[in-house]
Amino acid sequence: MDALADRLMRGPRGRHFLMGMLAAGSERASEAIFLASRDFSDNSASFGWAVEGSSTWEPPHVTPSQAADALAAVAASAPHVRGLLRALRETVDDAMYWQAPGGGEVLASRPELDEVLARMASTIAGAPASAWLDSPLKRDDQHRVRWPSTEHSHGVPHTWDTSTPSAEVLAQWGAAVREEESTARKERPADPSAPWGGTWWSVPPLPLVTTMRALGELGPVGLHLVEDSFGENAAVTVRVAVSPGARVLEIACAEDWADLCRRHSVDVTASRRHDWFRCTGRAGDWVIPDWEQVAAQYDGVHLTGAAYLEASRVPIRVDDVRASVIAGWNPDTTVWLRDVTRPEYPEVRWAWPDGGEWVPD
Known part of the structure; x- marks a missing residue:
């Protein structure tokens, strides 16, 4: 694995970014990530999914393996700068060092997602739009x-x-x-x-x-x-x-x-x-x-x-x-x-x- 790709896989913030890059390409994958993250979050709010045969409204349960399958169905295409910044923005804005990691970061750190996130990491590491991520200070800019x-x-x-x-x-x-x-x-x-x-x-x-x-x-x-x-x-x-x-x-x-x-x-x-x-x-x-x-x-x-x-x-x-x-x-x-x-x-x-x-x- 490329050195940059390997480092993107090491930390929860990098893995959350990779997951967001993939999920951005698919509404189905985004929903799967949201639902799977609920198991690892203190936020138990429900947003109106009905269980068949029940009068109680409950969202469907999605496992990390199912979330990984949904992400695996998304093509890991080379990012453009705007798409890269959108995924980075969501990851960075979610940073809170005074509380436990959010459900998305915990999900992204699960071993079930290793393979699919590694594929995205390799794609990002080889993309020209990502070169600045691993670049030293640009003194003249x-x-x-x-x-x-x-x-x-x-x-x-x-x-x-x-x-x-x-x-x-x-x-x-x-x-x-x-x-x-x-x-x-x-x-x-x-x-x-x-x-x-x-x-x-x-x-x-x-x-x-x-x-x-x-x-x-x-x-x-x-x-x-x-x-x-x-x-x-x-x-x-x-x-x-x-x-x-x-x-x-x-x-x-x-x-x-x-x-x-x-x-x-x-x-x-x-x-x-x-x-x-x-x-x-x-x-x-x-x-x-x-x-x-x-x-x-x-x-x-x-x-x-x-x-x-x-x-x-x-x-x-x-x-x-x-x-x-x-x-x-x-x-x-x-x-x-x-x-x-x-x-x-x-x-x-x-x-x-x-x-x-x-x-x-």
Whole structure:
């Protein structure tokens, strides 16, 4: 199996994406996936299927094997960019690191679907439209994305404000992380299954500059791929220039993240254990990268789309005791830890009309 195809098969997020790509080509397969997912979901809502001879309305029961058969009947055709983004959008938008995996992710992880998903993974890995998923930072084509309505509703000032130096942002972040962890050790239960929630992300601090590549007329990837989005229908983007000598760390697979945590990490066991136990099922010590330390060596960190699909939501083994989680990132995101970018105006405004595709406004 191709290296990219193999990595798409490793994690629940990648397998969910593959399942969505196949199901998009068949109404029958989509229905089978929906029904089979019910067995693995807390949502027991019924939508009006009748059982013959009964006055009670119940949906038909579909097993993982039957869902796999429905998917196997769909031709695994090479994707175009729009179709790829639609399936990725659904997968990314479903990301929630403070609760157990949804029924779709659990179904996609079942061994009954291995063969049919592997076929789709091989098809995607060989398609030109998918090449960017496994590509390093595209230095000459980076863009920032703003969501004006979210800024307004949350009372957040202009998110492109870079008046605070990155070093100061990181120093404040480092102090806050350690203070929260110290408080959590004293005040939060040690039982990871306790009904407690708190900080769950591992992304660098949000005030730092974040960029993504563009996909031609479809615009920047960041328009389309947003974890747990607010359903925005308006956005603003601007292209940015990156200093030629900027040092960028590529996170191209789970092991890259693990290696980063071995070199530069901060303990977050007490502050993350409850959410990440629900998310991954793992109980143990947790770490995240110490972004303040990382900034001494790198100007930015780029998470490829393939690494996101392989490694998000899973416990990434750092050593015999510690693990980490990639949480709060979006595919193909680069977070700049140092002040090495500048905007190249003009801004571009985008709208999300009823047709369901971003277009220049």
